[in-house]
Amino acid sequence: MRRASLFFLTIMLFLSANSIAQIDQHTLRFSVSGSYTEENSNDGFLKNKTYTSSENAQLGVSADYYFLKGFFAGVGLYYINESSRSTHKLLVNDYYIESLTDVGTIGYVPTLRLGTSKHLGHRFYGHLLLNAQYYSIENTTYTAVMEGKTLLPDYMNIANLEQAPHFIEQTPTISSSAMGAMFEPAVSYYFTKSLSCTIGLGGVAYTKTKGSEEGIFHLNFNPSHWSLGIDWTL
Numbered sequence: 001m002r003r004a005s006l007f008f009l010t011i012m013l014f015l016s017a018n019s020i021a022q023i024d025q026h027t028l029r030f031s032v033s034g035s036y037t038e039e040n041s042n043d044g045f046l047k048n049k050t051y052t053s054s055e056n057a058q059l060g061v062s063a064d065y066y067f068l069k070g071f072f073a074g075v076g077l078y079y080i081n082e083s084s085r086s087t088h089k090l091l092v093n094d095y096y097i098e099s100l101t102d103v104g105t106i107g108y109v110p111t112l113r114l115g116t117s118k119h120l121g122h123r124f125y126g127h128l129l130l131n132a133q134y135y136s137i138e139n140t141t142y143t144a145v146m147e148g149k150t151l152l153p154d155y156m157n158i159a160n161l162e163q164a165p166h167f168i169e170q171t172p173t174i175s176s177s178a179m180g181a182m183f184e185p186a187v188s189y190y191f192t193k194s195l196s197c198t199i200g201l202g203g204v205a206y207t208k209t210k211g212s213e214e215g216i217f218h219l220n221f222n223p224s225h226w227s228l229g230i231d232w233t234l
Contacts, residue, residue, distance in 0.1 A: 023117055023125065023233065027066040029074075031198065033229025034059040047091040054084040058227070064113060076111040076131075100144045107137035120187075127186040127198070135178040135207070141171045180207035180215075188231065200227035 023029070040053045060078030067073060082105040090097045115129035184203035190196040202225050208215035 023066055023070070023119075025066055025069045028234040029064045029066070029072070029231055030234075031062045031064070031076075031229045031231045032060075033062070033198065033200065033227050035200075035225065035227035037224050049089050051087040051089075052085070055082065057081045060109070060111075062111070062113060064115070066117075070118065071116050072113075073115075074113040076113055078109040078111060080105070080107045080109060080137075082106075094149050095147070096149065097147045098145070100142075100146075102142040104140045104142075105137060107135055109133050109135050117188075123190040125188040125190070125196075127188065129182075129184045129186065131182040131184065133180045133182060133207075135176075135180065137176050137178070138173050139176065140173045143169045143171075176209060176211075178207050178209040180205060182206075194233050196231045196233065198229040198231055200229065202226060 035056075035058045037056045038054070041051070043050045043052075058078055058080045060076055062074055062076030064072040064074030084103050086101045088099045110133070112132040113129055114131075115127055118126045120126050182203050182205040184200055186198050186200045188196045188198040202221040205218040206215050207218070
C-alpha cells in the first residue's frame with residue numbers, strides 16, 4: 001500500500017512538473033532583466049603604470065506574445081549605463097605626471113523581439129531570440145592632467161605632491177544613435193506555472209552607428225556578460 005502511494009505521488013509530481021513548464025499559444029510573458037559587469041587591469045612598471053577600469057550596467061523590461069506554440073514576438077525597452085576610466089602615472093626622477101580620461105555613456109534601447117522556445121524537460125525551457133535594436137546614446141568625456149614634485153616615496157598618493165598644477169577639461173555631451181541586431185540563446189527555469197527565471201547566455205551582435213561607414217560585430221558568450229531575468233507568464 002505504501003509503495004503504491006509513493007508510486008502514485010511520484011507520477012503526480014512528474015505530471016505537475018511538466019504541466020508547470022508548458023507555454024501554449026496566445027500566452028503572454030512579461031520579463032524584467034538586467035546585467036552588470038566590471039573589469040580592471042593594471043599594466044606597466046613601478047614608475048610608469050597604466051590603470052584601466054570599466055563598468056557596464058543594463059536593465060530592461062519586455063513583453064512577448066506566443067502567436068504559435070513555441071514561437072513568440074515582442075517588444076522591449078532597455079536602459080544602459082557604461083563608464084570607463086584610464087589613468088596613466090609617470091615618475092621621472094622626483095617629477096610626477098598623471099593623466100586621466102573618464103568616459104560616461106547612458107542610453108535607451110527600444111527593441112523588437114522574435115524568438116522560439118523549446119521544452120528541454122522537467123521545468124526547463126530553451127529560447128533562441130533575434131532582437132532588432134535602436135540605440136539612443138549620450139557620451140560625456142572628462143580629461144585631466146596633474147603634475148608636481150613628490151615629497152615621499154609613495155608618489156602614487158596625490159597628497160604627497162609638493163605642488164600640483166593641473167589642467168581639467170570636460171567635453172560637451174554628445175548624442176548619437178545606432179541600429180543593431182542580436183542573436184541570443186537563453187534558458188528558463190519555471191518555479192511555478194507563471195513564475196520563471198531566465199538566464200541570457202550572451203550572443204552575437206551587429207551594430208552600426210549613424211554616420212559610420214562600417215558596422216561592428218560582437219561575439220561574447222563569456223559568463224561575465226550573461227543577463228538574469230524574472231518572468232511572469234499569463
